[in-house]
Amino acid sequence: MRQQLKHLYEFGPYRIDPGKRILWRGDDTIPLPNKVFDTLLVLVEQGQEVVSKDDLMKAVWPDSFVEESNLSQSIFLLRKALGETAQDSRYIVTVPGRGYRFAERVREISQCDDVVVESHSVHTVTVEQPAIPPKKAALTTRLSSRLRPKPWKSLLGAGAMAAVAGAALVAYLRTHRPPTLNEADLVLVADFVNTTGEPVFDDALKQALTVKLAESPYFNVVPDSETRKTLVLMGRSPDERVVPPIARDACQRAGAKVVVGGSILGLGDKYVLDLDAINCLTGTQLAHEEIKAPSREQVLRQLGQLIPSLRSKLGESVGSIQKFDTPIEQATTKSLPALKAYASGDKKRTQGQEAESIPFYKMAIELDPDFAMAYARLGTVYGNLNQPDLAGDYLHSAFERREHLSEREKFYIQAHYYENATREIDKANETFKLWTEVYPHDFLPTNSLCSGYVETGQLDKAIEAGQQALRLNPNHALAYASLSRAYEGATHFAEAKAICERAIAEKIDSSWTHQVLYRIAFVEGDDAVTQREIDWFKGKPQESVSTYLRAKAALSLGELRNSRELFQRARDIALDRQLKEVGIAIINGQAQFDAEVGDSYEARALADLSLRTMPASTRHNAFAALALARAGDSRRAEILLNDLNKRPNLGTALNNVVFPSVRAAIELDRGNPAAAIEELRPALPYDLGTDAGGTTLYYRGLAYLEMKSGKKAMAQFQKILDNRGVVAIDVYWPLAHLGLARACAMIGDVDKSLAHYREFLSLWKNADPDLRILTQAKTEYEQLRSTPTEPASRR
Secondary structure (H helix, E strand, C coil), X not given: CXXXXXXXXXXXXXXXXXXXXXXXXXCEECCCCHHXXXXXXXXXXXXXXXXXXXHHHHHHCXXXXXXXXXXXXXXXXXXXXXXXXXXCCCCEEEECCCEEEECCCXXXXXXXXXXXXXXXXXXXXXXXXXXXXXXXXXXXXXXHHHHCCCCCCCCCCHHHHHHHHHHHHHHHHHHCCCCCCCCCCEEEECCCEECCCCHHHCCHHHHHHHHHHHCCCCCEECXXXXXXXXXXXXXXXXXXXXXXXXXXXXXXXXXXXXXXXXXXXXXXXXXXXXXXXXXXXXXXXXXXXXXXXXXXXXXXXXXXXXXXXXXXXXXXCHHHHHHCCCCHHHHCCCCHHHHHHHHXXXXXXXXXXXXXXXXXXXXXXXXXCCCHHHHHHHHHHHHHCCCHHHHHHHHHHHHHCCCCCCHHHHHHXXXXXXXXXXXXXXXXXXXXXXXXXXXXXXXXHHHHHXXXXXXXXXXXXXXXXXXXXXXXXXXXXXXXXXXXXHHHHCCCHHHHHHHHHHHHHCCCCCHHHHHHHHHHHHHCCCHHHHHHHHHHHCCCCCHHHHXXXXXXXXXXXXXXXXXXXXXXXXXXXXHHCCCHHHHHHHHHHHHHHHHHCCCHHHHHHHHHHHHHHCCCCHHHHHHHHHHHHHCCCHHHHHHHHHHHCCCCCCHHHHHHHHHHHHHHHHHHHCCCHHHHHHHCHHHHHHCCCCCCCCHHHHHHHHHHHHCCCHHHHHHHHHHHHHCHHHHCCCCHHHHXXXXXXXXXXXXXXXXXXXXXXXXXXXXXXXXXXXXXXXXXXXXXXXXXXXXXXXXXXXX
16 A cells, blocks of 8 residues: 555635646536646646736647637636636636736645555545745746646556556557647538438538537638638639539648538438548548438438537547537527528628628528527628618527527627627627637637727727738638728728728629728729729619718718719618618718708708608617707707617617717707817717717817817817828818818917818818808908918017
């Protein structure tokens, strides 16, 4: 008999055995992937000290270079295993800009095990020691060595020693085989070979397999858009089915390591399904699974039975499979026809055809009214098509059905629910960020994060996220659209144009890329390109949006009558195509901008039309209230605003941008500029966002002018001029020149004032001559120009 001394750690209800690499909660073991266990051990051994991200990565991955996303994923999985979230932080505290700290008090336990050779009794003695003291030695060296198994010294006889060593060797070889896949390795999902003659299996089985592989953070699945592009490079049609022998060639060309595909064979009323995983380079079969389905209705369920074993053979850990294994009919749908329709909708979106994808998703819902992801996709599409109320309805339906979905799909629904239903953009961005940490190879959350940062005016972050999204999926239209919008918002027009032109060259351009190109061409005075973009939109579902952009551009030049015709045409196109919300948004936009240039009568009439058409829409009613306030009807605007404040789900933009703008406009109309400044305080972080669009900066500038604070007014108007991408075709661009001219005159800077008056009058050289704001500007300019000034030496 010999006694072995081992060290355990306890915290809360948990106990860790570092030697056996086991985490217990009470009597239950909690399976952890190797790197997640290592992460826990590092944090626990440091007590309550902060461990930097760099030190953690060096300790857990001592022999390889990994990105920070690997650590974020381990922290997420560890928190999940311990039953906490990033918000409650009972055990793991994120220290911004530094790293992580273990918050719970840890006790180190020394345990003596009596290992008896001839007897079968085991005796243990437990001795508690104080909490782990801080250790200041070189962290990465000490911790890396701590994570390596200790040499096993034994007093057993030589024969027993050899037997144990042999068993240990066998166990080691079984459990330490090199993984078939590494984390960055790409997996291409091929089409199923369908010999049944039943088209319902085309696309549907591949979609289900893709969803189940993408559910796991272990798999880095080649996006379908990349596969289609690879087919073109192979001289084939992008719509050709990717089956053997094409699949292996496409896999190699796409830079993937493994191709996973399958087949389905009909045997009377029964079906035989199989799955294969093939090494793209060598052709070696890495895994094979086969199963029978007694009926067509059981095909999806049986396919789901094959996938966990396939994932295991490709190197995914048991713990990971257990955590990320939602029944296939819950992760997708029980209906094969619904799944086929859903897959067709996704294909359209990949090609940038948002509006064209809608009928397929609606068909999927008709075939399966509980298809949560089909509702979610429709909500996202309608949000992208500027129909937020309709988007919110579909996302509410998805949110109600999310309970049994996979982690990845829950992320998708929750993030878009916050984005387009409750409209809590900051919450949506937080969810997208967490999604990127758990699924670092998934381009969708990174791309959505880019759009979310554009919406909230965090343009540097938007560019960074957009660049990463494009790296992850350079063959999806949304990646180009989002990054080009981020560059445009940041006034990096050359970069925005380059991204758009690249999308066109790759034949994955969308309406967003052409909107960006139109706005930049207008700013740069490139008439040929503006006409090219106008022509591109003709006859397309987004033609109303393009006509609306032209109307705004005309009004920004003071061409009020021309803009009215274009606004009316844009509205008619939208309503003719049943895009009701787009039509109302056009009406409210025209009303707001007409009020800014002094056409109060038309602004009130348009606001009334908006309120009559969609009286239940909180968002559209809020913009109607803004137009009324700027048109001088502050009493009605206030009554309307008070009613809107009582409604639910107001969201980030309404609470922090639109409502403060309405209140500021009311205070300006009543001659209370200081109150207007105070009302705009919540909007400060969002001044460069899409909902502000120059409005909050302009109103703040007007308020400072009323207060005779020339320098403060200059700062607001100058910020508009410094961020042309935010107001590329809006009336606030020329009006900022006029505001700056007035502010400069107020502080006595006559030369600069005259320069900005001339810039405004030049921009409005073809404006309707009877516009009151134009006649006022001309009068002010002439008066200032004729006023004698003192020589510079006497100022």
